[in-house]
Amino acid sequence: MNTQNNKDLRKAFGMFPTGITVVTAIDKENKPIGMTVNSFSSVSLDPPLVLWSIAKKQPSYSLFLDANGYAVNILSKDQVKLCNHFASPLNDKFENINWKLSENGFPLINDTLAWFDCTKWNDYEGGDHKILLGKVTSYGISNMDPLTFWNGKIS
Numbered sequence: 001m002n003t004q005n006n007k008d009l010r011k012a013f014g015m016f017p018t019g020i021t022v023v024t025a026i027d028k029e030n031k032p033i034g035m036t037v038n039s040f041s042s043v044s045l046d047p048p049l050v051l052w053s054i055a056k057k058q059p060s061y062s063l064f065l066d067a068n069g070y071a072v073n074i075l076s077k078d079q080v081k082l083c084n085h086f087a088s089p090l091n092d093k094f095e096n097i098n099w100k101l102s103e104n105g106f107p108l109i110n111d112t113l114a115w116f117d118c119t120k121w122n123d124y125e126g127g128d129h130k131i132l133l134g135k136v137t138s139y140g141i142s143n144m145d146p147l148t149f150w151n152g153k154i155s
């Protein structure tokens with residue numbers, strides 16, 4: 001590793017284009033929680049596993065760690081507003097959002113490109129993040145274009 005700083009490393013990591021998701025769960029008071037996430041990745045087909053990573057500094061960090069799973073909502077091209085909304089530290093992120101509960105009891109946002117309903121598989125240490133592996137118990141897809149993230153740009 002050379003002496004480049006974190007800002008440069010963040011920029012280099014950002015050269016990898018990704019999709020954008022909103023990961024949701026339910027906290028201990030039965031309140032829906034959700035945040036914009038681009039660290040999502042598919043992992044395994046058998047068993048069906050996916051992962052994402054959460055920064056330990058996030059206000060909702062312990063809520064997601066305590067949840068017994070999560071839902072991944074993959075955003076479509078026309079859902080930029082949802083992306084920005086769930087990337088902001090709001091008190092009630094689900095006000096004015098159309099959603100329903102998944103079979104596992106996690107929020108599925110209406111009209112997304114695809115979704116995965118997941119039970120908790122395992123959590124792993126990941127430096128200043130924690131990696132949350134989930135087992136997919138059901139999923140859905142639709143026929144739309146994806147919202148993407150590359151070099152700090154959402155398009």
Ligand SMILES: Cc1cc2nc3c(=O)[nH]c(=O)nc-3n(C[C@H](O)[C@H](O)[C@H](O)COP(=O)(O)O)c2cc1C
Nearest residue numbers: 035036037038039053054055058059060087088089
């Ligand atoms: C495109 C994009 C991708 C993001 N990906 C992640 C991620 O993978 N992990 C993470 O911890 N935060 C990520 N964030 C930041 C969180 O969405 C943001 O800090 C959010 O407010 C955290 O939710 P909370 O305030 O309810 O805890 C991302 C933000 C954006 C705009």
